[in-house]
Amino acid sequence: MLDDFLIRAALAGIGVALAAGPLGVFVVWRRMAYFGDATAHAAILGVALALAASLPVTVGVLVVALAMALAVTWLAARGQSMDVGLGVLAHAALALGLVAVSFVPNARLDLSAWLFGDILAVTRGDLAVIWSGAALVVALIGWRWGRLLTSTVSEDLAQSAGINPGRERLILILALAVTVAVALKVVGALLISALLLIPAAAARAVARSPEAMVLGAVGIGILATLGGLGLSLRLDSPAGPSIVAAAAVVYALTLLWRRP
Template sequence: MLDDFLVRAGLAGIGVAVAAGPLGSFVVWRRMAYFGDATAHAAILGVALALIFSVPVTAGTLIVALAMATGVSWLATRGHAMDATLGVLSHAALAAGLVAISFVPGVRVDLSAFLFGDILAVGKSDIAVIWGGAALVTALIAWRWSPLLTATLSEDLAVASGIDPRRERLVLTLALAVVVAVALKVVGALLIAAMLIVPAAAARSLSRVPEAMAFWAVAIGALAALGGLAMSYLGDTPAGPSIVVVAAGMFLLTTLVRRR
């Protein structure tokens, strides 16, 4: 019989995969990898603010991640160079969060748990939050699936079809903030972007239609979570990085299969 903490960790990892799979597909299609990275780095600032104001860490992370994603989207519409803007905001938010945490009085914080995740320490309440977030993201993406695909293919085509590309970008922004908030406990701020991008990139080699890519991204993410936990349990390696390593291995495998 598996230990309870491993069962909880497995459920948490699968929940993150369910949330990150479909959203990660849009991140890959829209080439938003750095956008996701910047939003994830802002999560550390959310942790610091949550500790300062004594609110739940998930709530603080969600608010700051949403603010960062919304701010970046607003700057994108103003013609700013996105690579430089994202670089500045990403590293500034991460650094500000690390500095702010050091000023929280009377609180000892294990920063590695927030940077690289601590999936083995998730509790029942964490699982409820993760699966609640996964359900919200899945429902949001399913509801806007067709308009999101149209806006991703061509914003001009979306406008001609009566779809507002800015609204669809806002939907992705909200979904990204939710995924960052629920995934922080599992893989940490530095690895969230990897769980968005790597399974979706691996799924692209196995898919011919968008729906299949979203499905395979969820499946690969779930297998990576379970495989990473097995590696961590058997080899005494860090759980969060192990999950990403397994996902990267699956990306390499699917790439080789596609070439053959």
């Protein structure tokens, strides 16, 4: 029989895949890969602030991830170059987080767990947070699906249909911040964007409709989670990177399958 900690790890990974799949397709469609990367890097600063204020880590990460996403949106609205702005904010937030952690009194933590994830240490309480966050993300995207899809295809078309593209963008930002907060312990700050991007990119190679792409991204995310955990157990490799590596293998296979 499987050990209890492996079951919790699998359930945690599946919960993250449920949130990352639907959100990841919009990351791919809107070319927001660097946007997700910057938000994920800010998570370490959220960890430091949560420890300093004696708050749950998820709360600190959620607040900082949301603040980072809003800051990037604000820079874009002011005409700043997105690639430069994202690069500056991503690296600055990560560096500030690593420095801030060192100044938190009586804080003993394994930074590698926050950078690369520690899915095997997930507790029942963590599972409740992960699945609650995943349910919120799925509910948000399901509720606004048609409007999000229209504003993604064309903001002009969305406006002519009475849809506010800015509001839909804020909903995606909120969903991204929640996903980063719940995924941090599973794959870590440096790998969250990979879990958002790779399953969705793999699903795009074989999907024939937006809905099929969402389902494919969720399925590939779950497959990568279970495959990565199995690889980690067999090879004694880090679980978070193993999950991302498994997703990358699936992506390569979908590209080969798509070749004429």
